[in-house]
Amino acid sequence: xxPAETIVLSTGPDSDGTGIGPxxxxxxxxxxxxxIEKIAAMWAKDQRCPGGYAYRxxxxxxGYSGWVKPRGGDTxxxxxxxxxHPSGKHFRSNNEIYPHFKHLQDHGGSVxxxxxxxxxxKTAKKATSTGNSxxxxxxxxxxxxxxxxxxxxxxxxxxxxxxxxxxxxxxxxGRLTSDSPAPAQRRKQVDAEGTTDLYRLLIxxxxxxxxxxxxxxxxxxxxxxxWRAGNEMLHELFASWSNLPSYVPRPGEVVLFARNVLDxxxxxxxxxxxxxxxxxxxxxxxxxxxxxxxxxxxxxEEPVSPEDLTTLSQQKRxxxxxxxxxxxPMSEPSSNDKHHARQHKYVPLHAIRxxxxxxxxxGSTEETERPVTLKHAMTVANSLCILGKYSxxxxxxxxxxxxxxxxxxxxxIMVGDIVRLFPKPGEQRGDSITDVLAVTSIRLRFVNLDEAxxxxxxxREAYVNCLHICGRAFTLDPKRSFxxxxxxxxxxxxxxxxxxxxxxxxxFYVGDPNDGxxxxxxxxxxxxxxxxxxxxxxxxxATPIDMPPPASFQAVNTKPVEKTKILDLSQGFAAIxxxxxxxxxxxxxxxxxxxxxWFWADTRIEQLDLHEINGRFVGVKDENRTRKTMNxxxxxxxxxxxxxxxxEAYHAARKQRQEDxxxxxxxxxxxxxxxLMAAATQVDSTDQDEIADDDxxxxxxxxxxxxxxxxxxxxMDVDEGQPPSARAGAANVIDxxxxxxxxxxxxx
Numbered sequence: 209x210x211p212a213e214t215i216v217l218s219t220g221p222d223s224d225g226t227g228i229g230p231x232x233x234x235x236x237x238x239x240x241x242x243x244i245e246k247i248a249a250m251w252a253k254d255q256r257c258p259g260g261y262a263y264r265x266x267x268x269x270x271g272y273s274g275w276v277k278p279r280g281g282d283t284x285x286x287x288x289x290x291x292x293h294p295s296g297k298h299f300r301s302n303n304e305i306y307p308h309f310k311h312l313q314d315h316g317g318s319v320x321x322x323x324x325x326x327x328x329x330k331t332a333k334k335a336t337s338t339g340n341s342x343x344x345x346x347x348x349x350x351x352x353x354x355x356x357x358x359x360x361x362x363x364x365x366x367x368x369x370x371x372x373x374x375x376x377x378x379x380x381x382g383r384l385t386s387d388s389p390a391p392a393q394r395r396k397q398v399d400a401e402g403t404t405d406l407y408r409l410l411i412x413x414x415x416x417x418x419x420x421x422x423x424x425x426x427x428x429x430x431x432x433x434x435w436r437a438g439n440e441m442l443h444e445l446f447a448s449w450s451n452l453p454s455y456v457p458r459p460g461e462v463v464l465f466a467r468n469v470l471d472x473x474x475x476x477x478x479x480x481x482x483x484x485x486x487x488x489x490x491x492x493x494x495x496x497x498x499x500x501x502x503x504x505x506x507x508x509e510e511p512v513s514p515e516d517l518t519t520l521s522q523q524k525r526x527x528x529x530x531x532x533x534x535x536x537p538m539s540e541p542s543s544n545d546k547h548h549a550r551q552h553k554y555v556p557l558h559a560i561r562x563x564x565x566x567x568x569x570x571g572s573t574e575e576t577e578r579p580v581t582l583k584h585a586m587t588v589a590n591s592l593c594i595l596g597k598y599s600x601x602x603x604x605x606x607x608x609x610x611x612x613x614x615x616x617x618x619x620x621i622m623v624g625d626i627v628r629l630f631p632k633p634g635e636q637r638g639d640s641i642t643d644v645l646a647v648t649s650i651r652l653r654f655v656n657l658d659e660a661x662x663x664x665x666x667x668r669e670a671y672v673n674c675l676h677i678c679g680r681a682f683t684l685d686p687k688r689s690f691x692x693x694x695x696x697x698x699x700x701x702x703x704x705x706x707x708x709x710x711x712x713x714x715x716f717y718v719g720d721p722n723d724g725x726x727x728x729x730x731x732x733x734x735x736x737x738x739x740x741x742x743x744x745x746x747x748x749x750a751t752p753i754d755m756p757p758p759a760s761f762q763a764v765n766t767k768p769v770e771k772t773k774i775l776d777l778s779q780g781f782a783a784i785x786x787x788x789x790x791x792x793x794x795x796x797x798x799x800x801x802x803x804x805x806w807f808w809a810d811t812r813i814e815q816l817d818l819h820e821i822n823g824r825f826v827g828v829k830d831e832n833r834t835r836k837t838m839n840x841x842x843x844x845x846x847x848x849x850x851x852x853x854x855x856e857a858y859h860a861a862r863k864q865r866q867e868d869x870x871x872x873x874x875x876x877x878x879x880x881x882x883x884l885m886a887a888a889t890q891v892d893s894t895d896q897d898e899i900a901d902d903d904x905x906x907x908x909x910x911x912x913x914x915x916x917x918x919x920x921x922x923x924m925d926v927d928e929g930q931p932p933s934a935r936a937g938a939a940n941v942i943d944x945x946x947x948x949x950x951x952x953x954x955x956x
Contacts, residue, residue, distance in 0.1 A: 222316035225271015455744035462618035466497035482571030506534035517747035563618035564780030590791035605658035681718035689716035711742030
């Protein structure tokens with residue numbers, strides 16, 4: 209039988225190898241060939257390469273070498289070792305080596321690698337393909353933060369033939385000619401800035417654990433510059449927001465604000481069914497306010513009090529820049545024209561209304577007279593982004609990611625909020641809101657992962673996820689009461705019923721009030737928005753007692769409006785529904801052709817398509833946020849964390865960055881605001897570089913075997929195994945022991 213033709217698979221350029229061999233080479237000799245063939249065979253099997261061929265690597269990853277030690281002079285029985293791992297330890301078997309090799313090829317680094325030397329866990333099973341019909345990788349390949357570069361794909365050569373695997377996915381399996389390509393390697397699972405896809409990282413870890421084991425860990429995205437810079441601050445903000453009433457606008461929210469209201473008050477005109485300005489001192493009615501719609505970019509330096517809902521105190525009147533909210537008008541999404549955002553205004557609380565009440569604020573105003581920013585805000589009503597991701601748990605092929613909050617259209621919803629729910633189709637009247645939910649968790653569910661491709665950047669089947677809101681439900685409809693009509697009344701402030709529910713009527717439990725884990729879980733689309741306290745609703749839609757009845761103010765030829773009741777849970781219902789219908793038709797980012805009805809963004813900046821916040825360029829307009837810069841920041845983080853080779857790579861990148869900055873400075877026009885802003889940013893960046901250099905000179909951070917054992921003993925304490933600089937960004941880690949309920953009651 210003739211020997212099989214050999215196909216060479218190219219090893220990627222990324223490696224963490226140290227180049228250090230055995231401490232004592234007496235009686236040993238180097239032999240890379242064994243691992244070149246064995247690892248290639250395992251890799252080819254994972255990639256579903258055709259049978260009938262011999263596979264080999266063109267080389268081992270840089271810095272790794274294979275060594276052989278005969279047993280007692282017996283040349284037939286030898287022990288083989290692979291040296292070069294950053295831990296200083298060696299691999300003893302192919303099953304130990306392969307997960308690390310595959311991780312390097314897929315992710316370009318060892319962070320998150322499931323191999324025994326990186327994770328401290330013993331090999332539980334062979335690192336071979338799982339055999340999932342839609343998955344192209346083994347459990348070993350599905351973990352880690354970094355993905356391999358495109359240059360790591362196998363290439364074709366004449367002697368012996370090298371293959372570019374991306375073409376084979378469209379060809380039948382079986383014996384092919386020597387020129388036939390091998391299957392595609394998974395490309396880098398990174399975004400446009402080179403940051404590793406967090407969801408893919410977690411899914412890889414889940415599959416690496418297999419169906420026999422579960423994964424439960426806190427999210428520590430240690431190599432994401434954004435996470436390291438903002439995670440701790442975000443958790444502090446969540447803590448502070450949780451202590452504020454729901455009527456206080458939160459940063460990033462879209463709200464209505466009256467431009468011409470400062471000393472004046474606002475009151476509800478029952479005859480015109482709209483808001484009008486009033487002179488509280490003279491008890492006289494004035495004209496309608498000039499409404500605008502914008503994004504909250506700063507909150508007051510001074511504390512907010514309930515009195516601020518109706519008026520601005522004399523003390524706060526002196527400097528509204530400290531007592532008011534900075535609001536930047538909403539610019540058109542998917543447009544480069546962002547001039548509206550530059551017309552910002554500091555607005556007192558009593559001149560602000562939630563976006564859900566835009567119809568109440570604008571009354572029967574003709575569409576042509578409405579502010580153009582209203583349409584801009586309505587366009588993003590069917591968009592969302594998750595923030596404050598803090599934990600991931602599951603068993604292959606399903607998992608759940610927990611988050612502290614999300615931006616749902618104009619509003620931010622967070623754990624601890626009470627939200628109003630749209631009526632359930634087929635069970636409730638479709639023209640009113642009767643139910644609320646006290647949010648206990650926000651969950652991103654991953655399901656049927658074994659049926660999806662492991663490459664999120666190809667055109668194959670994507671993994672399925674669904675965002676759910678979980679909590680205790682309460683209703684004003686006695687027919688929906690647990691146990692029968694009106695059988696389970698809920699008293700605000702008792703037995704889990706939030707005190708804020710008081711003032712709206714008689715409430716009932718939807719679930720069993722005696723079951724501490726009897727929560728409901730429902731899709732995010734059912735959430736209409738935040739529930740606001742009685743004091744806020746009365747301040748917004750009541751008429752002061754000392755005000756005389758207003759004269760008829762309704763303009764000629766305006767459309768009649770529906771009468772609005774105070775403390776009506778359905779207020780804003782029609783406005784929210786109309787905004788979402790408008791967004792579905794006008795937000796070009798929604799892939800309607802694929803049957804999508806929502807735009808999922810990674811950040812609030814992307815969700816609202818913001819280019820500038822508080823006078824600083826952000827998102828696509830941030831000239832300092834390039835892929836090159838982000839990569840240099842990641843290298844700086846490696847230096848801070850004491851990673852081997854990080855110092856050299858960081859200094860090389862820093863030198864290149866400084867040269868680029870000098871070229872930009874020489875090309876900049878002196879005296880322009882753009883050039884001055886860039887120069888200021890460069891000075892700040894240089895100062896930070898010097899600090900990083902000083903820290904880097906202190907040496908490397910080493911992790912002992914005891915540290916690894918402690919880390920593996922408790923999956924919920926994984927942050928303890930992280931470098932101090934990474935651990936600082938994981939403040940207030942949450943214990944999920946209270947989140948084990950199955951939430952069997954599900955609202956579709």
